[in-house]
Amino acid sequence: MTEMTMKIRQELDALEQEEGIRILYACESGSRAWGFPSKDSDYDVRFIYVRPVDWYLSIFDKRDVIERPISEMLDISGWDLRKGLNLFRKSNPPLMEWLDSPIVYAEACHTAERLRQLSSQAYSPKASIYHYLHMARGNYRTYLQGEVVRIKKYFYVLRPILACEWILRKGTMPPIAFESLIEALLPKDGELSRQIEELLIRKKSGDEWDDQPRISVLNAYIEEQLASLEQAAAQLPGAKSGIDSELDELFRDLLREAWN
Structure with missing residues (x-):
């Protein structure tokens, strides 16, 4: 202990x-x-x-x-x-x-x-996805709109977006571990995964408070996902009996x- x-x-x-x-x-x-x-x-x-x-x-x-x-x-x-x-x-x-x-x-x-x-x-997929979608939208709007952003804020947008994607694909509560979401949902050898892995290393090493120019690959992915997830969420079933x-x-x- x-x-x-x-x-x-x-x-x-x-x-x-x-x-x-x-x-x-x-x-x-x-x-x-x-x-x-x-x-x-x-x-x-x-x-x-x-x-x-x-x-x-x-x-x-x-x-x-x-x-x-x-x-x-x-x-x-x-x-x-x-x-x-x-x-x-x-x-x-x-x-x-x-x-x-x-x-x-x-x-x-x-x-x-x-x-x-x-x-x-x-468990309600619709209630869950709207929760994560609201979180992702709010954090993206608040923290990642400028030309210079803080590293740690990417994770507070990426994690709920990946949670939404999990719900759409699996229909279950997403795993709590961020890296489990990455492994299950993103191509391992893609530029997106590489950028996220670099940010993870920097965050764990203590660079999370550093400011840096926003990462265009991540911002483009986030904006695309927010738009598509909004449409998909409306089609999900509501709460069970x-x-x-x-x-x-x-x-x-x-x-x-x-x-x-």
Whole structure:
């Protein structure tokens, strides 16, 4: 166990004590989970938690998110279980990615495992592709329009575009690892793959904050994909039949398990 992993687990333990909660699942999100962290990348820790039964027996709406200020390379936030399950039934891609994270810090009551068993029923290709398409469009418009751009921003456009392409070809939730998307979707000996591989090397070595002239091959690919993906997304099927009763049952099960 690394020193940072120990620190993260200590922080999660402290959160349980301070907030009176039980953390059911905690994992790494962001660039470390995606497989392209730089030397100074933050640790983006995300978790699902549950409160005591009486907290839910109220006529009032209550805050269902816990966030801590970013400090010492740690960005920690979490969702209440009921919020998480409501987002899961809507095929929320960030939550689906958490369940697929290769870096898990905590799991109680087999929470992630039980959600993964229901994921194929909850998954909506249309909701997922629109999420990634919105992300790609927004990041491209904000960060990659100038003559000089920041290296790291290419990844925050390329990854969601490749995720969209995966959804169109496979009809399933895309893998969380960026390099798995490249290997599956791009020609290995093409100029596009070569440019992305060079950027990956530079980002991992710590050059991610460097500014440089925009890369015409990548910008052309991005613009072409954004246009075609918009048309393709509209043709995808919507959500499948509901799993509300299963999620209600899961909520009650996890609530009992967490506090018994």
